[in-house]
Amino acid sequence: MIDLSVDLAGVKLANPLMTASGTCGYAQEYGSYVDLRQLGAFITKSITVRPRLGNPPGRVVETRAGMLNAIGLANVGLEAFLKEKVPLLEDLALPVFVNVAGTTIEDYLAVIEALAEVKVVRGVELNVSCPNVKEGGITFGVDPVQIEHITRRAKERCGKNILIVKLSPNVADIAITARAAIAAGADALSLVNTFTAMAIDVETARPLLANNTGGLSGPAIHPIAVYMVHRVYTQAARAAKVPIIAMGGIQHWRDAVEFLLAGATGLAIGTALFVDPACLLAIRDGIADYLRRQGHESLDPIIGSLTLNTAS
Numbered sequence: 001m002i003d004l005s006v007d008l009a010g011v012k013l014a015n016p017l018m019t020a021s022g023t024c025g026y027a028q029e030y031g032s033y034v035d036l037r038q039l040g041a042f043i044t045k046s047i048t049v050r051p052r053l054g055n056p057p058g059r060v061v062e063t064r065a066g067m068l069n070a071i072g073l074a075n076v077g078l079e080a081f082l083k084e085k086v087p088l089l090e091d092l093a094l095p096v097f098v099n100v101a102g103t104t105i106e107d108y109l110a111v112i113e114a115l116a117e118v119k120v121v122r123g124v125e126l127n128v129s130c131p132n133v134k135e136g137g138i139t140f141g142v143d144p145v146q147i148e149h150i151t152r153r154a155k156e157r158c159g160k161n162i163l164i165v166k167l168s169p170n171v172a173d174i175a176i177t178a179r180a181a182i183a184a185g186a187d188a189l190s191l192v193n194t195f196t197a198m199a200i201d202v203e204t205a206r207p208l209l210a211n212n213t214g215g216l217s218g219p220a221i222h223p224i225a226v227y228m229v230h231r232v233y234t235q236a237a238r239a240a241k242v243p244i245i246a247m248g249g250i251q252h253w254r255d256a257v258e259f260l261l262a263g264a265t266g267l268a269i270g271t272a273l274f275v276d277p278a279c280l281l282a283i284r285d286g287i288a289d290y291l292r293r294q295g296h297e298s299l300d301p302i303i304g305s306l307t308l309n310t311a312s
């Protein structure tokens with residue numbers, strides 16, 4: 001019997017598989033396509049204090065081996081989330097992690113504090129890939145000083161919920177921002193968010209996205225995400241015993257196992273859900289088959305077990 005359960009900073013998950021924020025709405029949107037109750041946890045799309053319509057269309061572009069999006073954090077806002085979406089999430093009977101976004105620290109804190117009272121919510125995932133309007137629009141997540149500050153303040157308001165800091169890959173060295181989040185009390189890290197990118201319509205000589213730039217996700221980013229998980233695990237998270245939720249182009253069980261070997265405890269899937277929502281369960285089963293073939297009964301022996309080649 002293969003045991004796929006994992007302990008994510010004290011939250012026990014039946015298996016490591018989760019939905020990546022923003023790609024599975026508030027769960028009921030996918031209800032008829034895949035039995036989400038079989039996942040380890042559900043991660044919601046970003047929630048902000050006030051409702052947001054997001055960016056104008058076109059907001060999504062298919063690229064070679066990837067997807068470019070500039071949704072602009074469209075969401076129902078905190079009040080409607082608590083009233084209309086939480087009861088539906090309760091039906092899932094899964095740990096729920098709520099992704100939180102904002103443009104000021106106060107915005108983040110208001111949402112985090114409200115979530116501390118919600119039973120089905122077990123963790124907050126801090127989306128730091130948002131511009132800090134009070135600090136001249138610099139994205140929180142690219143500056144280790146700002147990451148440390150927002151993480152510390154968020155941790156004070158989390159109450160019973162664990163704090164997951166979602167790292168941006170748009171930095172020179174992701175180990176630096178990972179260390180800042182850990183130093184300020186992050187219980188877990190998730191990585192990676194999307195890579196800032198652009199696609200151009202050559203006939204009109206204009207960007208394909210109305211927002212001009214967007215975030216690249218999907219198979220195109222997978223090897224970079226694997227490297228980043230390896231770097232964060234070996235340079236920051238392993239020593240601090242802070243678990244990592246890995247994401248970025250998982251489409252097949254092999255992609256998921258790469259992340260586990262590189263040091264991930266949890267696995268989130270986003271872009272692949274647009275191709276096949278049921279891939280979540282196929283990937284879970286593929287991991288179990290892999291463990292069986294390798295002679296393991298649980299995930300523990302493989303997490304972080306990557307052996308690097310020695311230089312010749």
Ligand SMILES: Cc1cc2nc3c(=O)[nH]c(=O)nc-3n(C[C@H](O)[C@H](O)[C@H](O)COP(=O)(O)O)c2cc1C
Pocket residue numbers: 020021022023045046067069071073099127166192193194216217218219221247248249250268269270271272
């Ligand atoms: C359409 C779309 C919407 C997304 N919305 C959010 C969001 O609201 N908040 C967030 O933190 N990440 C968001 N992401 C990023 C994903 O959660 C994930 O980090 C990224 O897509 C990499 O995983 P993937 O390659 O499996 O999609 C979004 C990604 C996509 C494709």
